[in-house]
Amino acid sequence: MGVALVAIVGVSAWAFRGWETEIAPETPGGSDGLWLMRLMTVDGVPFDLGEAPLFLTVADGRIVGGSGRCNGFGFDADGTYFSEAVGCFEERAVFDERLREALTTSELLDDRLVLSGQGTRVEYERFTEPTPGELFSVLAAPESAASPDEIVLDAEAGGTPDFDAVARLAALGGIDYFLATDGSLVCLVRSNGSTGGYRCQQARQAALITFADAIFGPDGPLGPTVALVPDAFLEAARSLGRGELVGNIWLLADEPNGTIQLTNDAGDEFAVTVVG
Numbered sequence: 001m002g003v004a005l006v007a008i009v010g011v012s013a014w015a016f017r018g019w020e021t022e023i024a025p026e027t028p029g030g031s032d033g034l035w036l037m038r039l040m041t042v043d044g045v046p047f048d049l050g051e052a053p054l055f056l057t058v059a060d061g062r063i064v065g066g067s068g069r070c071n072g073f074g075f076d077a078d079g080t081y082f083s084e085a086v087g088c089f090e091e092r093a094v095f096d097e098r099l100r101e102a103l104t105t106s107e108l109l110d111d112r113l114v115l116s117g118q119g120t121r122v123e124y125e126r127f128t129e130p131t132p133g134e135l136f137s138v139l140a141a142p143e144s145a146a147s148p149d150e151i152v153l154d155a156e157a158g159g160t161p162d163f164d165a166v167a168r169l170a171a172l173g174g175i176d177y178f179l180a181t182d183g184s185l186v187c188l189v190r191s192n193g194s195t196g197g198y199r200c201q202q203a204r205q206a207a208l209i210t211f212a213d214a215i216f217g218p219d220g221p222l223g224p225t226v227a228l229v230p231d232a233f234l235e236a237a238r239s240l241g242r243g244e245l246v247g248n249i250w251l252l253a254d255e256p257n258g259t260i261q262l263t264n265d266a267g268d269e270f271a272v273t274v275v276g
Contacts, residue, residue, distance in 0.1 A: 024062040024075035027106045027113065031058050034204070035113050035124035042098055043119045050092070051259065051273055053208045056113070056124050063103065068096035129204045132181045135230040136248055138167045139179065151178055154195045161198075163187070170246045175223040177249050188228040190215055196222060206230065212252045212274040224253035225274065229262075233270040236262040 037054040040047040049069070056066035065074030070088035073096075075081055081103075083096075104117025113124040133139045146168040153160045163180040166189075170177045178189040180198070187200040197215035212227035227250045229237050238245055240260070243252040252274060260272040 024064065024079040024081070025103050025106060025115075026061055027058050027063060028108045029061065031106070031108060031113055032060065033058060034127045034129055036127040036208075037122060038112070038125050039121075039123040040095075040099065040102075041121045047095060047098065050095075051209065051271065053205055055127065055204060056115075058113070063106075066099075068092070068099050070096045073100070127204065129184075130207050132165075132184070132186045132203050132206075135186065135203060135207055135232075136167070136179055137231055138169065138248060139165055139181065141167065144168050146178060148180070150176070151180070151189055151196070152191050152193050153189075153197065161187075170249050172246065172249075172251070173223060177226070179228070179248065186228075188226075190223060190226075192222060208269075209271040209273065212250065212255065212272055224251050225255065226251050227272050227274075229272070230270070232266075232268065233262045233264050236264045236270070237272075 035056040035058065037049060037056065040049060052069070054067045054069070057064050062079070063075065065072065067073075070092035071084040073081065073083045098120045099122060101118040102115040102120040102122045104115070106113060106115050108114070111126065113126075115122045115124075138144045144167040146166040148160060148163045148166050150168075151160050151163075151166065161180075161182060163182050165181045167179045168176070169179050174192055175196075176191050176193070178191070180187040180189050182200065184203045185200045186203055186206040187198045189198040190196045195218070199211065199213070201210070206228070207230060210227045210229065212225050214221040214223060214225045216222060229245070229248050229250050231248070234245065234248070237250055242260070243250055243255060245251075250272070255274045257274050260274065262270040262272065264270070
């Protein structure tokens with residue numbers, strides 16, 4: 001009951017403030033595009049960004065949308081601010097409130113877009129969103145091409161979506177693993193021929209973080225804890241000597257919950273959050 005109460009408090013704080021009228025703030029020339037949050041401080045003290053990457057989109061010299069730790073936000077056609085106003089815990093609601101306070105002034109400093117207001121300062125760096133094919137070359141491999149008809153998910157699992165493209169990744173322990181795309185979504189699909197499930201991420205997120213988990217059927221876990229790893233980080237994952245890599249599938253059956261940080265030869269970082 002205590003946890004539920006905290007969640008409700010978070011909802012009321014953010015949902016109420018999330019619909020106040022504001023006008024989309026202007027940004028400096030040359031700032032159009034996609035930005036990734038790298039730092040947020042409140043009165044000079046760093047604020048925890050959480051695990052999931054947080055983005056900001058600028059178009060025609062104005063902020064058009066972004067993500068906080070709790071909710072996404074944006075500005076509609078007439079420039080009025082709106083928020084998804086979905087419930088979350090108080091810590092995340094406070095983060096989003098602070099982020100919103102920074103939507104006041106903006107400037108470009110050393111190739112970073114800096115937003116600030118009411119003691120909050122947020123720094124973003126420019127981010128180029130990859131396509132699913134740029135993350136996973138298996139999508140272009142003819143020998144791996146599969147049909148959505150090969151994926152069998154029961155109605156309880158939501159049925160089988162109308163995926164744009166499907167690639168076969170592996171067949172392990174009676175479980176078929178597929179990589180599927182739906183627009184800019186990248187999906188890891190697991191099926192045993194009668195049931196299964198899938199987890200999807202935007203390509204921009206799948207380039208930076210993945211989740212290692214197991215899915216459950218009527219009789220318990222459907223296969224081991226696994227993660228989907230982009231091509232650019234396979235060698236970094238292999239070098240750790242943890243679990244087993246089969247193509248882009250990383251089996252982490254005995255890995256405790258937590259985050260595994262990967263860094264490739266180019267210095268790029270990727271997080272694997274184990275939630276098994």
